[in-house]
Amino acid sequence: MTRDVAIVAFAQAPLDQAPGQTETLMLLPTITDALNTVGLTRRDVDFTCSGSADYLTGGTFTFVQMLEAAGAWPPISESHVEMDGAWALYEAWVRLQHGDVDVALVFSSGRASASASLRETLTFQLDPYYLAPIGADYVSLAALQGQAVLERTGRTDKDLAQIVVQRRHDAIANPHAAVSGDVSVDELLRNDYVVEPLRTHDVGPAVDGAAAVVLVAGERARQICDRPAWIAGLDHRVDPHYPGVRDLAQSKSAALAAARAGVGNGGVEVAELCAVCTPEELVLTEALGLGDAVTINPSGGALVANPVMVTGLVRIGEAFRQVHDHGRQRVLGHASSGPCLQQNLVCVLEARD
Amino acid sequence: MTDPVQFMSHHTAVEYSLPEPSRLGVHFAVQLGRGKIIGHRCPQCAKVYVPPRGYCPLCVVETTDADEVSIADRGTITTFSVITPLQYPGQQETEDYVQATLLLDGSDTTLMVTGLEGIAIADVRTGLRVEAVWAPDGERGAAAVGVRGMGLGDAVKGWRPTGEPDLPREQLAEHVL
Numbered sequence: 001m002t003r004d005v006a007i008v009a010f011a012q013a014p015l016d017q018a019p020g021q022t023e024t025l026m027l028l029p030t031i032t033d034a035l036n037t038v039g040l041t042r043r044d045v046d047f048t049c050s051g052s053a054d055y056l057t058g059g060t061f062t063f064v065q066m067l068e069a070a071g072a073w074p075p076i077s078e079s080h081v082e083m084d085g086a087w088a089l090y091e092a093w094v095r096l097q098h099g100d101v102d103v104a105l106v107f108s109s110g111r112a113s114a115s116a117s118l119r120e121t122l123t124f125q126l127d128p129y130y131l132a133p134i135g136a137d138y139v140s141l142a143a144l145q146g147q148a149v150l151e152r153t154g155r156t157d158k159d160l161a162q163i164v165v166q167r168r169h170d171a172i173a174n175p176h177a178a179v180s181g182d183v184s185v186d187e188l189l190r191n192d193y194v195v196e197p198l199r200t201h202d203v204g205p206a207v208d209g210a211a212a213v214v215l216v217a218g219e220r221a222r223q224i225c226d227r228p229a230w231i232a233g234l235d236h237r238v239d240p241h242y243p244g245v246r247d248l249a250q251s252k253s254a255a256l257a258a259a260r261a262g263v264g265n266g267g268v269e270v271a272e273l274c275a276v277c278t279p280e281e282l283v284l285t286e287a288l289g290l291g292d293a294v295t296i297n298p299s300g301g302a303l304v305a306n307p308v309m310v311t312g313l314v315r316i317g318e319a320f321r322q323v324h325d326h327g328r329q330r331v332l333g334h335a336s337s338g339p340c341l342q343q344n345l346v347c348v349l350e351a352r353d
Numbered sequence: 354m355t356d357p358v359q360f361m362s363h364h365t366a367v368e369y370s371l372p373e374p375s376r377l378g379v380h381f382a383v384q385l386g387r388g389k390i391i392g393h394r395c396p397q398c399a400k401v402y403v404p405p406r407g408y409c410p411l412c413v414v415e416t417t418d419a420d421e422v423s424i425a426d427r428g429t430i431t432t433f434s435v436i437t438p439l440q441y442p443g444q445q446e447t448e449d450y451v452q453a454t455l456l457l458d459g460s461d462t463t464l465m466v467t468g469l470e471g472i473a474i475a476d477v478r479t480g481l482r483v484e485a486v487w488a489p490d491g492e493r494g495a496a497a498v499g500v501r502g503m504g505l506g507d508a509v510k511g512w513r514p515t516g517e518p519d520l521p522r523e524q525l526a527e528h529v530l
Contacts (some may be wrong), residue, residue, distance in 0.1 A: 020375030116368035
């Protein structure tokens with residue numbers, strides 16, 4: 001039996017940041033915004049959990065500086081994951097299950113622009129014996145996955161481009177999209193390959209970003225938020241470490257996480273998927289059992305902006321908006337970590353009367 | 354029959370781009386070039402941060418140009434270490450030297466400084482009053498102000514005792530780091 005916990009607020013830092021802006025100063029107003037929308041202050045927060053990656057920032061223990069944005073004096077109870085903020089949200093949800101505290105703040109940030117080559121920097125996520133030495137970067141691995149998906153499904157680069165056409169159109173209304181607008185499949189297919197079969201449009205543009213989510217347990221969520229998004233199911237699973245032993249055209253970990261989060265128990269109306277490359281969206285749609293009636297990525301998803309270490313948390317935040325702002329009843333937010341959807345987190349949110 | 358692989362060399366490097374300096378960082382460096390040290394005074398708790406960070410981490414509010422204050426180029430050593438440099442390739446130092454924590458007058462934050470002049474190591478002490486020895490006008494390299502904004506770059510060459518009476522340790526208890 002789990003304790004009822006709801007997302008009551010979500011805020012995301014503007015894409016357009018001043019030159020030289022620190023992650024702390026990207027986070028500070030973002031956290032304030034999230035808390036303000038539900039009339040809370042930093043003093044009301046019982047537990048704080050953040051997500052970021054030192055390799056991305058280029059320094060050790062850099063998350064400590066970012067904690068200043070949360071207000072760490074007098075001393076607070078906090079934790080950190082060296083992952084996308086979606087996993088910080090998971091830890092915060094677990095912490096609220098203890099039952100002794102009610103309010104949790106989750107935030108994450110990442111500066112993709114700090115790396116001279118993001119693809120090279122992210123190879124340090126890989127196993128250091130077999131993969132890191134050959135420099136298998138995340139786009140190259142995603143291309144292997146893309147090839148496997150195209151072979152298995154019989155789809156073509158036109159199908160991949162069609163996904164991008166839809167996402168960029170949907171993103172027109174999203175101020176956090178790095179790329180949006182109406183384009184045609186033919187136009188897209190004139191783009192160069194990054195790594196075949198992935199063209200430039202098949203890879204979500206990596207950007208700097210920050211986001212914050214507020215979780216509140218029990219009746220208090222109803223008191224401070226007119227339409228909280230209750231966490232009906234939350235689970236994360238990981239595939240084998242080495243991509244070579246997996247069938248890259250499928251995602252067992254995503255399917256398992258979806259089953260354990262109860263996606264099938266009533267379905268969902270909307271799914272925000274953390275698909276950084278187009279083939280991932282095909283893999284996830286199948287693994288999560290999302291039928292044609294499900295609206296995928298109304299925000300445009302990670303294909304229109306990939307704020308590294310924040311993208312997954314943003315998906316859950318966008319799913320929250322679907323419930324809170326757009327009147328949806330039951331939605332799904334998904335996050336992934338590692339190459340080729342290695343690890344997957346599924347969060348089912350629902351409105352309750 | 355070849356021997357099984359037991360060791361493998363893997364040389365690796367990660368490259369980062371230094372962030373563009375922030376507007377506040379540039380402003381601080383330009384003022385240093387003019388021989389002036391500035392800070393930000395928190396509008397809520399009145400604590401003064403040098404260099405200015407653009408926010409107060411205690412009150413968690415942003416600070417702006419309106420909160421700018423001038424800081425004296427003199428202050429008090431709150432604690433220090435005597436460093437004995439080990440010799441290794443690239444080591445520049447050969448003699449013992451002092452690395453000190455300095456609280457500038459008018460500031461609530463401390464600076465890590467080296468280059469104490471005109472005083473024997475054995476005479477360095479908590480409470481010692483010192484003043485800046487500025488680099489000559491035109492040689493105060495603004496670019497050397499760290500990207501994390503933690504020091505005074507090479508605008509100040511070192512620090513020398515003022516001859517004023519020491520400050521009592523009790524006044525410095527909040528500023529040892």
